[in-house]
Amino acid sequence: MNQTIRPYLSRLEDLFSFSPVDAQTVVARFQEDMRRSLDGRASSLQMLPSYVGRPTGAEQGCFLALDLGGTNLRVLAVRLDGRGKAEITAVNRLAVPESVMRGSGEALFDFLAEGVAVFLEEHRLDRKQHRDLAFTFSFPVAQSAVNAGVLLNWTKGFTAAGVAGQNVVALFSDALRRKRIEEVSVTALVNDTVGTLAAKSYADPSCDMGVILGTGTNACYPEKNGRSAQGRFPQSRQEMILNLEWGNFDKLDANACDQALDRITLNPGRQRMEKMVSGMYIGELVRMILLDMTDRGILLEERHKPVLAGEQSVSSEHMSLTARGKDLFAAIGIPDASDRDRDAAARVCRIVSRRSARIVGAALAAVVAWMDASLEQKHTIAIDGALFEKYPGYPENMRSVLEELFARRADRISLCPTSDGSGIGAAIIAAVASSGREQDPAASRKQTRKNR
Numbered sequence: 462m463n464q465t466i467r468p469y470l471s472r473l474e475d476l477f478s479f480s481p482v483d484a485q486t487v488v489a490r491f492q493e494d495m496r497r498s499l500d501g502r503a504s505s506l507q508m509l510p511s512y513v514g515r516p517t518g519a520e521q522g523c524f525l526a527l528d529l530g531g532t533n534l535r536v537l538a539v540r541l542d543g544r545g546k547a548e549i550t551a552v553n554r555l556a557v558p559e560s561v562m563r564g565s566g567e568a569l570f571d572f573l574a575e576g577v578a579v580f581l582e583e584h585r586l587d588r589k590q591h592r593d594l595a596f597t598f599s600f601p602v603a604q605s606a607v608n609a610g611v612l613l614n615w616t617k618g619f620t621a622a623g624v625a626g627q628n629v630v631a632l633f634s635d636a637l638r639r640k641r642i643e644e645v646s647v648t649a650l651v652n653d654t655v656g657t658l659a660a661k662s663y664a665d666p667s668c669d670m671g672v673i674l675g676t677g678t679n680a681c682y683p684e685k686n687g688r689s690a691q692g693r694f695p696q697s698r699q700e701m702i703l704n705l706e707w708g709n710f711d712k713l714d715a716n717a718c719d720q721a722l723d724r725i726t727l728n729p730g731r732q733r734m735e736k737m738v739s740g741m742y743i744g745e746l747v748r749m750i751l752l753d754m755t756d757r758g759i760l761l762e763e764r765h766k767p768v769l770a771g772e773q774s775v776s777s778e779h780m781s782l783t784a785r786g787k788d789l790f791a792a793i794g795i796p797d798a799s800d801r802d803r804d805a806a807a808r809v810c811r812i813v814s815r816r817s818a819r820i821v822g823a824a825l826a827a828v829v830a831w832m833d834a835s836l837e838q839k840h841t842i843a844i845d846g847a848l849f850e851k852y853p854g855y856p857e858n859m860r861s862v863l864e865e866l867f868a869r870r871a872d873r874i875s876l877c878p879t880s881d882g883s884g885i886g887a888a889i890i891a892a893v894a895s896s897g898r899e900q901d902p903a904a905s906r907k908q909t910r911k912n913r
Contacts, residue, residue: 465759466754466759466760466801466805469754469757469759470805470808470809470812473750473809473812474812476716476717476718477716477718477812477813477815477816478816479815479816479819479820479823479862481862481865481866483714483823484819484822484823484826484862484865484866485866487712487713487820487823487824487827488823488826488827488830488866490712491506491707491710491712491823491824491827491828492827492830492831493712494506494710494712495508495705495827495828495831499684505709505710505711505712505733506705506706506707506709506710507704507705507706507709508684508703508704508705508706509603509604509652509703509704509706510604510701510702510703510704511604511607511652511655511681511701511702511703511704511890512604512605512606512607512701513607513649513655513701513702513890513893513894514683514699514700514701514702514893515658515659515662515668515669515683515700515702515893516659516662516663516889516890516892516893518543518544518545518662518663518664518666519543519544520541520543520663520889520892520893521541521542521543521892522540522541522892522895523538523539523540523541523550523592524538524539524541524592524593524594524595524888524889524891524892524895525537525538525539525577525580525592525593525594525595525645525888525891526539526594526595526596526597526651526883526884526885526887526888526891527573527576527577527594527595527596527597527633528597528599528883528884528887529557529573529596529597529598529599530597530599530653530883531557531599531617531618532556532557532562532617532618533554533555533556533557534554534555534556534557534572534573534576535552535553535554535555535883535884536552536553536555536576536577536579536580537549537551537552537553537884537885537888538550538551538552538580538584538586539884539885539888539889541663541888541889541892545663545664545665546664547660547663547664547885547888547889549881549884549885551580551584551586552884553576553579553580553583553584555576557572558572559618561621562618562619562620562621563618563619563620563621564621564622565621565622565623566621566622566623566624566627566632567623567632567636568621569619569621569624570632570633570635570636571636571639571640573633573636574633574636574637574639574640574642575640577594577637577640577642577645578640578642581642581645588644589644590644591644591645591646592644592645592646593645593646593648593649593891593892593894593895594645594646594647594648594649594891595647595648595649595650595651595656595887595888595890595891595894596629596630596633596647596649596650596651596887597651597652597653597656597883597884597887598610598612598629598650598651599617599653599883600612600613600614600615600616600617600619601613601614601616602629602650602652604650604652607648607649607650607890607894608630608647608648608649608650608894609628609630609631609650610628610629610630610650611626611627611628611629612624612625612626612627612629613625629650630647630650633647634646634647648891648894648895649887649890649891649893649894651883651886651887651890651891652679652681652704653673653679653845653882653883653886654671654672654673654679654680654681654704654882655671655681655702655704655882655886655890656671656882656883656884656885656886656887656889656890657671657672657673657681657843657844657845657879657882657886658670658671658681658682658683658702658843658882658886659671659882659886659887659889659890659893660843660879660880660881660882660885660886660889661841661843661877661879662841662843663889665841665877667838667839667840667841667875668841668842668843668877669682669683669832669840669841669842670682670825670828670829670840670841670842670843671702671842671843671844671845671879671882671886672821672825672842672843672844672845672846672849673844673845673846674738674739674821674844674845674846674848674849675739675740675845675846675847675848675849676739676740676741676846676847677708677735677739677740677741678707678708678734678735678738678739678821678846679704679705679706679707679708680705680707680824680825680828681702681703681704681705682702682703682705682828682831682832683700683701683702683703683832684700684701684702684703685699685700686699686700686701705828707734707824708732708734708735708738708739709731709732709733709734709735710733710734710824711733711734713733713734713737713820715733715737718746718749718750719733719736719737719746721749722736722742722745722746722749723736725772726742734820734824737816737817737820738817738820738821739817739848740776740777740778740846740847740848741777743777743780743813743814743817744773744775744776744777744778744779744780745772745773745775746813747775747780747806747809747810747813748769748772748773748774748775750809750813751769751775751806751809752766752769752770754805755769760802760805760806761790761795761798761802765795765798768793768794768795769793774793774794775789775793777814777847777848777852778847778851779792779793780810780813780814780852781814781851781852781853783806783807783810783811784807784810784811784814784852784853784854785853788803789803789806789807789810790802790803790806814852814854814855814858815854815858817848817855818848818854818855818856818858818859818862819858819859819861819862821859822858822859822860822861822862822863823862823866825842825859825862825863825874825876826862826863826866826867829842829874836867836870836873836874838873839873839874839875840873840874840875841874841875841877842874842875842876842877843877843879843882844876844877844878844879845878845879845880845881845882849876849878850878856876859876860876
């Protein structure tokens with residue numbers, strides 16, 4: 462590596478450093494935003510109520526889940542044995558046609574209901590047996606009960622008319638009735654983070670955080686009743702899972718690279734933590750740094766610039782290749798980069814990914830310490846997402862922050878990969894909610910009238 466690249470990378474190391482003191486500062490700022498949100502004051506953390514608590518592990522029976530995560534639809538049956546074991550007994554997968562994504566809202570929900578009808582028929586499930594269904598709906602929703610939530614706006618290419626501003630559970634329930642599927646009730650509307658927590662905590666009572674760490678990032682945890690001053694516990698219960706929406710946390714110190722990235726995004730000024738952490742954005746940070754190095758004449762050649770000029774041409778998956786000793790440049794269409802250039806790219810990826818993981822580690826520490834300031838108990842954190850599961854060294858960089866902050870007490874925190882919160886976890890949430898105590902009374906009364 463020549464003398465020109467070395468000082469650049471040294472400055473980059475400083476620019477992306479995240480020291481133990483920085484981590485302590487973030488913990489304090491994060492907890493202050495948690496406190497402000499719970500008190501009803503302005504905060505970058507939304508702390509959205511899920512209207513449901515953690516499972517006990519004793520829930521049992523067969524529950525359905527419908528997962529609309531984008532262009533694909535899944536319908537699942539999940540059996541809970543009442544002893545902490547959950548098993549998918551049947552699953553169907555369907556592609557959502559573009560015409561359905563962009564047609565009428567009624568057509569979209571009729572498509573979902575038809576997916577349930579086909580599932581029941583193909584798997585020969587008894588149509589006389591009542592079944593509770595959890596609806597995983599991965600779009601921005603303002604939830605008002607465990608079985609009620611209003612779509613704020615469509616994302617991911619959906620534009621179905623007449624849905625924004627409406628209760629999506631009511632729309633789905635109406636579609637089920639139109640298809641004469643009387644035996645299925647939508648008892649829970651589920652966020653994938655909450656589902657991740659439920660999927661792990663069903664078998665492990667020490668699990669008290671759910672985290673998404675992939676293309677995007679988010680987290681949830683169970684808040685104790687009595688700490689909230691704003692009536693977030695409408696039912697008499699000891700705890701409720703709160704969705705932090707921590708991707709929007711904005712008390713991190715952004716450097717010049719972060720600011721440049723923020724300016725070219727569709728939502729400048731928002732989702733600040735997500736833009737410093739998640740898989741959707743850290744590849745862009747690396748791309749912009751490599752392009753800057755090329756513009757300065759210290760990396761690659763002029764003819765290579767068009768590849769790096771394309772937004773999203775570098776992904777977190779490409780970055781992870783360098784942690785395995787592979788060639789990032791070959792993966793993005795520059796097969797003739799020099800060894801010096803490849804080594805420089807690998808170091809840039811290491812710098813950016815390490816900061817990402819360390820920020821997450823500090824955010825985890827903030828939430829765990831909020832729940833248990835002295836770390837007297839064991840805390841298991843359920844984590845779903847490719848950054849955690851597939852990026853070599855990423856979990857270790859997260860844990861290093863926990864060890865710096867908590868020393869030996871960090872051993873009481875376990876980071877556990879947990880998949881399919883949108884399926885298994887959602888079904889578990891349906892089981893938790895199925896008693897009816899968590900339900901929206903207005904929705905329940907409306908459903909009763911329809912069934913008469």
